[in-house]
Amino acid sequence: MSREEQDALSRTALGVFRLNGQFLAVSEELARPAGLTAAWWQVLGAVLHGPLPVAGIARAMGITRQSVQRIADLLVAQGLASYEPNPAHRRAKLLTPTPEGRAAVGRIDPGHAELAARLTRELGGREAFAETARILERLSAAMEAISASQAPPSPPPSRAGTAPPSRTPSPD
Structure with a gap:
């Protein structure tokens, strides 16, 4: 990689990080009067056009399933969304907005x-x-x-009867 490519990567990453912060700040301002947070709005927005499982929302948003699960549970507790059965998967329920959730996003x-x-x-x-x-x-x-093209490296083959290498630095 050339120095110019590294500089372009750094400038792009810093720009995206700054842009993310700017979008989060303005999203919080827009969502607050509707009684939502930016994260609640984001999850509700993902299901406005049709119910999705939490894992599907997480994939679409590029965040962890656990983060979406926590927000989805809060939305359900607040009456802004509900879970419904998923015919494709018995345990992975579908999240759908309630009329109150749709109204909040509409505001x-x-x-x-x-x-x-x-x-x-x-x-x-x-x-x-x-x-x-x-x-x-x-x-x-x-x-x-x-x-996607960078598969995680495979662990080295296990050797029975040998201890794993120490991860603590040796005193020199």
């Missing part, structure tokens, strides 16, 4: 629309905004392809 729409309009203007129009989204989707797909 975010005006602020969301205003932010979209402002970003469209700031980026120089709809086509520029669409191109920005395409580039981010392409970057995500490339990262996914790299991750």
